[in-house]
Amino acid sequence: MATYASVLDSIGGTPLIRLTRAAGTLRPRVYVKPEWQNPGGSVKDRAALAMLRRAEADGSLRAGGTVVEVTSGNTGIGLALAAAHLGYRAVIFTSSSIAREKQDQLTAYGAELRLVDAFVPRDHPDSLRSKGEQFVAETPGAWLAQQYDNPANPAAHYASTGPEVWADTDGAVTHFVATVGTGGTISGTGRYLKEVSGGRVRVIGADPVTSSYSGGDGSQKYIEGAGHFVHPEAAVDVWPQALDVDVIDDYVGIEDQEAIDAIRRLARTEGILAGGSSGIALAAAFRIAEGLTADDTVVVLLPDSGRTYLSTYFNDGWLAANGFTGPADRDRPGGPTVGEHAAASPLIERDETVAEALRRLAADGLADDDPVLVAHRRDGRVLAPHHSDIAGCTTPARLRGAATVAETVRPVGVRLGVGLALTDPAVTAWDGADGGIALVLDRGRVTGTVTWRALHREPTLALTEQAG
Numbered sequence: 001m002a003t004y005a006s007v008l009d010s011i012g013g014t015p016l017i018r019l020t021r022a023a024g025t026l027r028p029r030v031y032v033k034p035e036w037q038n039p040g041g042s043v044k045d046r047a048a049l050a051m052l053r054r055a056e057a058d059g060s061l062r063a064g065g066t067v068v069e070v071t072s073g074n075t076g077i078g079l080a081l082a083a084a085h086l087g088y089r090a091v092i093f094t095s096s097s098i099a100r101e102k103q104d105q106l107t108a109y110g111a112e113l114r115l116v117d118a119f120v121p122r123d124h125p126d127s128l129r130s131k132g133e134q135f136v137a138e139t140p141g142a143w144l145a146q147q148y149d150n151p152a153n154p155a156a157h158y159a160s161t162g163p164e165v166w167a168d169t170d171g172a173v174t175h176f177v178a179t180v181g182t183g184g185t186i187s188g189t190g191r192y193l194k195e196v197s198g199g200r201v202r203v204i205g206a207d208p209v210t211s212s213y214s215g216g217d218g219s220q221k222y223i224e225g226a227g228h229f230v231h232p233e234a235a236v237d238v239w240p241q242a243l244d245v246d247v248i249d250d251y252v253g254i255e256d257q258e259a260i261d262a263i264r265r266l267a268r269t270e271g272i273l274a275g276g277s278s279g280i281a282l283a284a285a286f287r288i289a290e291g292l293t294a295d296d297t298v299v300v301l302l303p304d305s306g307r308t309y310l311s312t313y314f315n316d317g318w319l320a321a322n323g324f325t326g327p328a329d330r331d332r333p334g335g336p337t338v339g340e341h342a343a344a345s346p347l348i349e350r351d352e353t354v355a356e357a358l359r360r361l362a363a364d365g366l367a368d369d370d371p372v373l374v375a376h377r378r379d380g381r382v383l384a385p386h387h388s389d390i391a392g393c394t395t396p397a398r399l400r401g402a403a404t405v406a407e408t409v410r411p412v413g414v415r416l417g418v419g420l421a422l423t424d425p426a427v428t429a430w431d432g433a434d435g436g437i438a439l440v441l442d443r444g445r446v447t448g449t450v451t452w453r454a455l456h457r458e459p460t461l462a463l464t465e466q467a468g
């Protein structure tokens with residue numbers, strides 16, 4: 001058993017675990033690297049400590065200073081624990097959409113949490129990034145870690161993760177699979193493994209199918225940490241400097257549902273509880289392993305634990321509400337579902353002309369008050385839209401005579417999963433009254449709408465009959 005001089009010294013040195021059940025009949029050896037064994041619970045402890053130590057060394061962070069980061073959580077947690085240990089103040093800018101467990105962990109370390117939820121491009125003054133930068137500019141002694149562009153992030157993995165994978169496989173690793181968020185993990189680890197193996201190790205980027213890194217449309221996804229999102233109004237798609245694209249040999253695109261299936265299966269067959277981005281990496285690894293031989297050794301990096309996502313990817317209610325399927329769906333009693341009452345609504349874009357929109361809708365033979373979904377512009381869609389890409393709803397009647405599509409749009413706040421039973425609390429609690437419309441989600445994507453009247457027709461009739 002190792003003894004460490006401090007919690008910071010215990011960062012890194014995670015093991016490899018061979019998959020014996022989840023890998024099924026696959027020929028290569030498949031090992032996972034459970035990065036939740038770091039003290040903050042994720043791979044990002046490595047980058048956080050390295051960035052902080054470099055800032056201390058170059059004088060940008062001094063005693064009494066404030067550690068600041070804009071993060072989807074895990075880097076903030078790594079920084080917060082290091083700041084707590086070293087006596088710095090930590091201020092973390094993040095969004096309320098990140099796992100609740102990560103928010104609570106940040107405050108448990110004494111970090112101050114600033115939640116910023118404006119849905120605007122990164123250069124907008126109200127964006128999460130701008131708010132973090134503004135805070136640093138106004139706060140004496142504040143240092144912004146900037147994990148996306150900080151060379152200490154990939155350097156941490158070149159110095160630790162890469163050598164660990166090489167040593168623990170005795171140089172037998174042939175394929176390294178990891179997700180790409182800032183790109184720090186895959187760039188640093190991948191570069192080391194390529195150098196030490198004389199270029200033999202193949203480095204595979206496991207990417208959400210919508211991520212722009214692997215050629216997706218840049219739309220939002222549900223799995224936190226992996227992939228690259230592009231705001232629909234962003235003028236340019238800016239990639240992090242921490243990402244070294246030359247290191248990645250191939251990308252494998254994975255949908256949210258596949259990632260969720262992979263981690264649920266891993267928990268139930270191996271007894272290993274991994275987080276959502278681990279599911280992307282695992283699903284990608286299994287796909288490439290199908291084409292490999294018994295001479296190959298695949299190492300899959302699992303960034304964080306499923307314990308952080310017990311209320312989402314491992315929660316049957318959350319899955320159903322977002323149109324994902326889980327094992328419980330098979331046991332659910334029959335009965336009418338949201339999907340049976342939903343209509344596949346046509347989609348127009350907010351910035352197209354009214355004439356264009358009406359011409360396209362005419363071909364669909366819609367009634368005047370049929371709902372029409374209005375989406376923010378997104379070129380080359382790979383899946384049905386994510387709900388953040390939906391500006392709202394309109395109708396052919398509202399569009400006729402309007403100057404712009406935008407002026408006819410009414411917001412739609414409610415979202416219902418396609419498989420939800422009509423008796424589900426999410427449905428019965430929906431107080432839309434007549435005329436209300438909900439977005440219907442199938443595997444997390446918006447595939448249509450359902451009216452309040454359609455869903456509540458049966459109960460309403462029953463009540464009327466009773467009253468009569």
Ligand SMILES: Cc1ncc(COP(=O)(O)O)c(C=O)c1O
Pocket residue numbers: 042044072073074075179180181182183184185186224225226275277278303304
């Ligand atoms: C859960 C999770 N998975 C994957 C990643 C991606 O790691 P990297 O930023 O090193 O590419 C992150 C990064 O924040 C993460 O939090």
